[in-house]
Amino acid sequence: METSLLEKSTKTIERCQAELLDLINGQRNWEHLGDDNNVESDRLMTESGIHLIKAVGLINRTPQQIFDVIWDYQHKSEWDDMCLENILVQEFTPDFRVQYQRFWAPWPINQRDFVFASKVIRTDGDILITGKSIETELAPEKSGIVRGSINTSGFYLQSLGENLTRITYLVCVDPKGSIPTWVVNQLGKRQCQIVHKLKMRLGDV
Template sequence: MSEKKLVEVGKVHIPEDSDFRRFKSMCEDSDGWKLEVSKNQTMVWTKANDLSNFKMVKVRTVFEDLDAATVYDVLHDPVFRKVWDRTMLEGKEICAINPNNDIGYYAIRAPGPLKNRDFVTQRSWLDCGFEKIIFNHSVNHAARPMKKGTIRGISFLTGYYIVKLDMNKTQLTYVSQSDPKGNLPAWAVNKLTHIFAPKVINRIYKAAKTYKAWKAKNRPEFKPWLFPEQMMSELPRFNPDDIVSNEMLAASSDSLEEEEEGACKESDLKDEDY
């Protein structure tokens, strides 16, 4: 990233057009990125950063037979995510900030013997027709304190850049600058890059192929990411007093510090676990 952070962990920030342009630039630039995987139409890059020992990951692919609007819907729809995202334990919107920003909770099932992770993030989005952007960063909301048995991960900046190349041809770029915390060994991080990242893209593709048929039977008119009045009428409104500072979160969760138990060996995890 540039010398100035786009967003700051723990703080609610309403992005301006310039912020979305900066995220787009991150998705498009190649400076400092190392190509790790190139298979079919999917490429994976990594990049060191000064916020975490966990490298930034960027994945880009082209869907030859999917329209950009469907991909955008799939990445937004929290109910449908329960259908296709097999790693998700729980996903819930906590509150609406404004028509293009909300705060939500996401818990991930980690392959044993690793502990599960969860995230509380502010999500921001912008639909410009031929290109669409969704990104998030971690905040601390009083409705979702840390809990025993789960490690609270950090998203410094994670998101998607969706570009319409043709009527049914879409380019999707995913960028993640995050820290899953805990004691992840180097080999696990390497597998996350080489195996899990491309798998997620493939799952998104398969999900998108079934989305229209699924949505036709599941509140087809309800798309709050496109019709903000739906979101503003169904979700509680954002209250700034509910945002807990990083310092307060750390102080209140000292007794909940979680570590992976014992040494996790590469033989403990199979490729299908990712």
């Protein structure tokens, strides 16, 4: 195991976890984007000018059932059609790992890829999945593909009963390159669809 990568990933995830919990529990001036397919969507301006997206919905499944789909990286493309490649870079524990993901982008924008640490935190039946970009020689940049940055991302799966979960999805991604910020924010709105796509994958539509 690459000890330095473990230490770096641990510190990265600790920051990400604190950010996500603050966003979930704190009072922020969210701008409401609407209700689509029973999923409430909001956005929040960050210091970089890139919007942080939040999507909240209910799924008639347990947190564990939803987690099993999200954490199964080999089948992510089944509910996120923009994901072209998803590889396990390093697994520290079954609930803590580093991943590589490559995504489709509309012409003439180059494809983007991301390398990030991801960890699962379980509390009283609820599940928090965190993700934040990290650098490692185990996943070097590729020619013709722009390496983007996941500033913060996560799923919070809150149990509301025997077979009902409130899912909160938070994400802020910087695709890097020469894309204008307003275009980045337009593309970011597509992230609001992730919760509905998970509902479809779980057969709850």
